[in-house]
Structure formats: structure tokens, C-alpha cells
Amino acid sequence: MINDCERLGMDVDDENIKDDDVEVLAAVEEEEDENAPQPAPVVYIPGRHKLAKDEILEADQSVYIALHPMSVNWPCLSFDVLRDNLGDERSRFPVTCYAVAGTQADVAKNNEILVMKMSQLHKTQRDGGT
Amino acid sequence: MGSAAFQRVYIIYLFLLVKMVQPIIDFYCCRQRSKPSPVALFSWHEAPVTSVEWHPTEDSIFAASGADDQVTLWDLAVEHDDEESGINEDTQDGKEIPPQLLFVHQGQKDVKELHWHPQIPGAMITTASDGFNFLKTITV
Amino acid sequence: MISFSPLYSVSVHPSDIKSLHLDQSEDEDDEDDVDNLDEDAVLEYRSIPHLGGVNRIRAQPLPAGQPIPPVTQPYYVSTWSETGKVNIFDIRPLVESLAVPGFVPDKSRTSTPAFTITAHGRSEGFAMDWAASGTSSLRLLTGDIHCRIFLTTSTGSSFNTLTQPFTSHTSSVEDLQWSPADPTVFASCSADRSIRIWDVRVKGRKSVFGLEAAHDSDVNVISWNKFSTYLLLSGGDEGGIKVWDLRHFKEYILFIYFCL
Numbered sequence: 232m233i234n235d236c237e238r239l240g241m242d243v244d245d246e247n248i249k250d251d252d253v254e255v256l257a258a259v260e261e262e263e264d265e266n267a268p269q270p271a272p273v274v275y276i277p278g279r280h281k282l283a284k285d286e287i288l289e290a291d292q293s294v295y296i297a298l299h300p301m302s303v304n305w306p307c308l309s310f311d312v313l314r315d316n317l318g319d320e321r322s323r324f325p326v327t328c329y330a331v332a333g334t335q336a337d338v339a340k341n342n343e344i345l346v347m348k349m350s351q352l353h354k355t356q357r358d359g360g361t
Numbered sequence: 362m363g364s365a366a367f368q369r370v371y372i373i374y375l376f377l378l379v380k381m382v383q384p385i386i387d388f389y390c391c392r393q394r395s396k397p398s399p400v401a402l403f404s405w406h407e408a409p410v411t412s413v414e415w416h417p418t419e420d421s422i423f424a425a426s427g428a429d430d431q432v433t434l435w436d437l438a439v440e441h442d443d444e445e446s447g448i449n450e451d452t453q454d455g456k457e458i459p460p461q462l463l464f465v466h467q468g469q470k471d472v473k474e475l476h477w478h479p480q481i482p483g484a485m486i487t488t489a490s491d492g493f494n495f496l497k498t499i500t501v
Numbered sequence: 502m503i504s505f506s507p508l509y510s511v512s513v514h515p516s517d518i519k520s521l522h523l524d525q526s527e528d529e530d531d532e533d534d535v536d537n538l539d540e541d542a543v544l545e546y547r548s549i550p551h552l553g554g555v556n557r558i559r560a561q562p563l564p565a566g567q568p569i570p571p572v573t574q575p576y577y578v579s580t581w582s583e584t585g586k587v588n589i590f591d592i593r594p595l596v597e598s599l600a601v602p603g604f605v606p607d608k609s610r611t612s613t614p615a616f617t618i619t620a621h622g623r624s625e626g627f628a629m630d631w632a633a634s635g636t637s638s639l640r641l642l643t644g645d646i647h648c649r650i651f652l653t654t655s656t657g658s659s660f661n662t663l664t665q666p667f668t669s670h671t672s673s674v675e676d677l678q679w680s681p682a683d684p685t686v687f688a689s690c691s692a693d694r695s696i697r698i699w700d701v702r703v704k705g706r707k708s709v710f711g712l713e714a715a716h717d718s719d720v721n722v723i724s725w726n727k728f729s730t731y732l733l734l735s736g737g738d739e740g741g742i743k744v745w746d747l748r749h750f751k752e753y754i755l756f757i758y759f760c761l
Contacts, residue, residue, distance in 0.1 A: 290468055294499050296483070299542040300468070302492025309557040310488045311578065312476045313596060316568045321481045328478055328495070329596060330486060331578050333555020342555060343548040344580060346592050348599040349486075351543045352495055397712065397750065399743035400732075410736025413724045420728035425742050437744065479565070495542070 292357040297324060299352050303345055305334035313346075325353040401437060403459060411472060417479040422463075422501055424485060426472040432487055434464040434500060463500045547595040549612055553582035556625060562633045572597045572604075577615065579641055583625050587618035587643050587653075589660060616660040618653055621645045628689065632679035642687055644674030650689060652701060669697055669708040676722045682730040690720035696735055698750065710750055716741055 290298060310332035317327060327350040336342045408429035416422035421438035439461045469489035478484040483501040487494045561577040563569055569576060576593035594606035621643065628644030639655040649666035672693035680686035685701045689708075696715045697708035716737030726732035731747045 294464070296497040296499055297495065298497075299495040300492055301495065301542055301544045303544070303546065306490045306492070307488045307555070308473050309555060309581075310474060310476070310486070310493070311558055311560040312478050312486060313560055313576070313592075314563045314569050315480065315596075315600070317480070319480050319566060326481055326484070328481060328484070328486070329599065330476075330493075331558060331560055331592060332488065332493075333551065333558040333580050335554040339553045339584070340550075342551045342553060344551050344555065344558065344578070344590060344592075345546045345548050346595040346599065347544060347546040349493075349495055349542060349544050351541055353542075356499075397745075400746045401742075401744035403742040404740060406736075406740035406742065408740055409719075409738040410721055410740060410742055413722045413734045413736040413742060415724050415726045415732075415734060417727075420726060423724065423734055425736055427736075427740060429740070435742075 292355060295356060297326075297352055297355050299349070299355070301349060303332070303334075303347075305336045305342070307332040307345070308335050309333055325351050327352065401461070403435065403461070405433060405459065405462060406431060412474045414475060414477055416501065417477050418482065419501065424475055424477065426475045426487060428471055430467055430470055430472060430489075432466040432469075432472055432475060432485075433462060434466070434498065435461045436463050437461055439463075464498050466494075466496060466498070469494055545599055547598055547606070549590060549592070549595070551580060551582065551588070553584035553586070556581040556583060556627045557629050559629050559631055561631045561639055564633075569593075569596070575615065577631075577639065579629060579631070579643075581626050581629055581643065585621050585623040585625050585645075587621065587626075587629070587641075588614040589616045589618075589641070591615050616653075618643060618651065618660075618662050620651045620653075620662045620664070620666070621647075621649065624649070626674065628674045628677040630677040630679050630687070632684065634684055640679075642677045642679065644670075644677050644689060646673035648672060648674060648691070648693075650674055650677065650699075665706055667699055667701075667706040667708070669699075669711060670695065672719075675720060678723050678725045678733075680730070681725055681727040688723055688725060688733060690715070690723045690735055692719040694718065694720060694737075696720055696723060696733070696745070698747070712745070712750065715743065715745075 292298070310330050313329035313331055315327075315329050327348065330347045330349065332345045332347060334342045334345065406425065406427035406429055408427050410425055410427050412424075412426040414424055416424070419436075422434065422436050424432060424434050426432045441460045466487075469487060470491050472487050472489040475485055475487040478486065481497070484495065484497045487496070558578055558580045561579075563576070570593065572593055574593065575591040576596060577589050578592050579587055579589045581587055591610055594604075594611050598604045598606045618641075624645040624647040626643060626645030628642070628650070630642050632640050634640075637655065639660075641653045641660075642650060643653065644650040648670040649668055650670075651662055651666050653660050653662040670689065670691040670693050672691050674689055674691050676690050678688045680688065683700075687699050687701070688696060689699065690696045694714050694716055696712045698710045699708045703709060715735060716739060718738035720735050720737050722736045724734040726734070733745045733747055735743050735745065737743075
């Protein structure tokens with residue numbers, strides 16, 4: 232019954248989306264031309280590797296056909312993909328897609344629903360770094 | 362009949378009843394004496410799993426995201442190949458990689474939700490504390 | 502089988518590499534750095550003010566393989582607000598304004614909810630799932646942190662929430678999923694570590710079957726396979742991912758029906 236469950240009063244997800252003290256975050260892109268030869272990349276496994284001060288996490292662009300980070304004004308805890316009229320089984324790039332997201336703003340009244348259009352999503356694939 | 366005799370008949374009656382019903386109970390319940398277990402179990406993520414979603418068109422593939430900042434792609438149809446064991450299953454420090462694990466995507470912090478795009482094969486979008494990622498890997 | 506090393510997206514390098522963020526742009530059509538012109542993603546959006554953080558947002562399902570409804574018809578999304586309200590908005594005009602340059606959306610249609618579910622009172626929630634029968638008959642399940650699940654269905658141009666909730670969970674309802682095969686069946690998972698199967702036709706609104714201790718901790722998320730409709734995927738707070746074959750459960754369901 233409802234009363235029993237009220238007593239439980241459990242907090243569910245931790246919505247406090249804080250930045251942790253991880254040193255580096257977003258995927259970064261390699262420069263096209265590098266002077267020094269690269270040491271062989273070490274595969275990073277969270278919880279097992281700790282980034283040293285001079286180390287950054289970097290996406291291996293050869294294993295993505297496309298990878299595009301994007302951000303809006305507030306973090307969004309949830310979103311959904313919207314259907315569109317651009318056809319099914321689209322595999323040609325660049326692609327366009329639509330999504331809807333809800334924000335987690337600083338105060339209740341600053342929140343928004345964002346109906347988003349992501350376009351110019353090109354292939355980003357590079358062959359394995361040498 | 363005396364009450365003792367009545368009790369005896371009653372007990373025999375119950376006994377026969379249970380004997381009749383037992384096979385029916387066994388058929389429905391006791392194929393698995395312990396509670397049902399999952400057909401697959403993956404313990405890869407090291408923090409709460411925040412989202413799971415089957416692929417929209419491939420019935421054996423799914424993706425998962427976790428508070429450990431990982432987005433993982435899985436294919437149930439991949440089987441453990443005994444010949445290959447030991448070659449590609451260990452990482453540098455010995456953590457075993459399940460053969461069903463196709464891909465690990467990282468780069469975001471605290472991934473909250475992921476969705477496949479139903480109209481762009483292999484494409485997926487994720488949301489995390491640092492924004493969205495649109496990605497399509499070479500695996501799916 | 503090809504010897505195929507597992508693929509990892511990230512590798513660790515010493516940082517003599519200059520870091521360049523892959524571009525991010527917002528609002529209008531910004532073209533970004535010249536260097537990466539061919540890789541600039543563009544993000545445009547239209548916003549609707551919303552009171553309370555959005556715990557979850559879900560769009561109604563649309564029939565596959567067909568164009569989306571014309572702009573005069575709704576495209577509903579629902580939001581679970583931290584305030585305890587579930588709002589249903591019609592965003593079709595906003596999608597049109599993004600897709601068709603020059604289209605001016607009717608703000609009165611989009612800025613206020615088409616319907617608000619108040620049945621949960623002040624209890625917030627996260628669990629939410631839509632299903633559709635045909636193009637016009639929509640049903641929405643919402644579950645809150647106080648263990649209740651409410652069903653809301655479309656009625657012409659509006660919605661109606663059934664007064665009596667579905668109650669069998671003993672802790673927060675974390676996720677809901679309609680069955681892809683049976684329109685009256687749905688699954689739920691909860692912080693009480695269980696996964697439950699329900700049939701909306703069951704009097705008393707109790708679950709048909711409960712899989713207790715499905716995970717070592719809270720069960721956070723579930724996903725129902727649309728092709729192999731007996732496969733249910735679940736993820737837990739302990740980090741485990743499990744795949745369940747519901748045909749194992751049917752025996753329990755049959756047994757319960759047999760006993761009734």
C-alpha cells in the first residue's frame with residue numbers, strides 16, 4: 232500500500248550530475264601531423280587504469296564511422312529519439328536526426344524541453360593512427 | 362466410524378490427493394527447483410547500469426550504459442570459441458573480456474541514457490552530464 | 502571465427518598531443534572551425550519552458566515505415582517532472598519548424614501541456630513507457646518512487662488516467678516496458694530488486710508474476726526484445742546486465758492461472 236512505500240522514502244537516481252575529479256573528459260581529436268612517434272596505445276579500462284597527470288583519454292577514430300559530441304545549456308538526464316520523414320535505413324553521411332530532451336537546470340523554473348535537430352553529422356572515421 | 366479411524370481414512374485420502382496433484386505441480390513448478398536464472402549474465406559494468414536497449418533491427422544485439430562512464434555494445438549471438446580462448450580474451454591486466462562484448466565507448470562522464478536510432482542503422486545517441494554523443498561504430 | 506581483438510574506443514597517450522574538441526554548436530546554424538569544416542555537427546533546437554527538472558522524457562511511438570503524422574496532428578512527448586507531475590506535450594509544430602525553414606509554430610499548441618497526469622500527487626518518478634494500438638489509441642504507463650504505476654489512455658483529443666494504480670512493488674518503480682507482443686501486458690522493475698509482469702486486465706491491479714531478487718541491488722532498467730518477444734533485458738545498480746527468457750516464467754504464470 233501507499234503508506235508502506237512512503238515510509239521507505241528511498242532516493243532513487245542520484246541526479247546530482249557533478250563533475251568528478253577525473254582529469255580529462257571529452258573525446259579529443261588527434262592532430263593530423265605529429266612529430267614524435269607514438270607509443271603504442273594502451274587500452275583504457277575504467278576502474279583499472281588511472282590516468283596519470285600527463286595522460287588524456289582519446290578516442291580511437293578508426294573504430295567509429297562517426298562520433299559527434301554536442302551539448303546544450305544544461306545537462307539532460309533523459310532524452311528520446313524522434314522519428315522523421317527522411318527515410319528508413321539511412322546509411323549515407325552526413326545524416327540528420329531529431330531528438331527531444333529534458334533538462335536538469337539549477338532551479339525548477341529554468342528547466343526546458345528541447346526539441347533538437349542534429350545535422351551535418353559527417354563520417355569522422357580515420358584509419359588507425361600511425 | 363470412530364474418530365481415529367476417520368483420521369486414518371482422511372490421511373490416506375490426503376496422501377492420495379497429493380500423489381495425484383504432485384506430477385501437475387512438478388510439471389509447472391519444479392522444472393527449475395531454484396528460482397529461474399537468466400539466460401545470460403554480464404558483470405562488465407562497475408557501477409549502476411543506467412540504460413539498456415535492444416537494437417531496433419538486430420535481435421541479438423543490445424547496448425548498455427553505466428555510471429562507470431562506459432557505453433557497451435553486446436551481441437548475444439557471439440559464442441565463446443574455445444580455440445581462440447586465451448588469445449583475445451585477456452586485456453593487459455588479465456580482466457577477461459566476454460566474447461559477446463563488441464565495443465566499449467567512452468569519453469563521457471556519467472552516461473545516463475542511450476537510444477538507438479531506428480532509421481539510421483547502427484547509430485546511437487547518448488546523454489551524459491557533459492552533453493550528447495551521436496555515434497556509429499564499425500561493429501554494428 | 503576471425504581472431505578479432507575487442508574494440509575499445511579510447512586509448513591513453515601521453516599528452517604531447519594538442520587537444521581539439523570535436524565541435525559543438527548550438528542554437529543557430531553556426532559553422533565552426535575551418536579545419537574541421539567537413540566534420541562540423543550542427544545542433545539546432547526549439548525549447549518549451551518546463552517547471553521542474555525532467556527525470557524522464559519519452560516520445561509516443563509512431564507506425565514504422567510511414568511518414569510522421571501531418572503537422573495538424575499531434576506528436577506527443579511525455580515528461581516526468583521532479584514536481585510529481587507527468588506532462589504530455591504536443592511537439593509536432595516544433596519538429597516542423599526545425600524541418601521546414603520558415604514554418605512558424607503555434608506556440609499555444611506547444612507551450613502548455615496537452616494533458617497533465619496528477620495522479621501521482623507529489624511523488625516524483627522515472628518509469629514511463631508509451632504504447633500505441635493503431636495511430637490514435639495511445640496508452641502511457643507511469644511509475645513513481647512510491648511504488649505505484651498508473652495507466653493513462655488517449656480519449657479522442659485528450660487523455661484519461663485510471664484512478665486505481667497498479668501496486669505490487671515495495672519500493673520505487675524504476676522502469677516500465679509494454680510487451681511488444683501482448684497489448685495488455687507490461688513489465689516493470691524496481692528498487693525492491695524485482696521484475697514484475699502485469700496484465701492490465703487483472704482485477705485488483707496486482708502483478709501476474711514477480712521475479713524476486715532479479716539483481717543483487719535495485720533493478721534500474723529493462724528492455725523488451727521486439728523480435729524474440731520472450732527476451733527481457735535488465736540492468737541493475739550492482740552493474741549487472743541480465744537477459745531473461747520469459748518462457749521460463751510462463752510456467753509460473755500458467756500455474757497461477759491454473760490455481761485461480
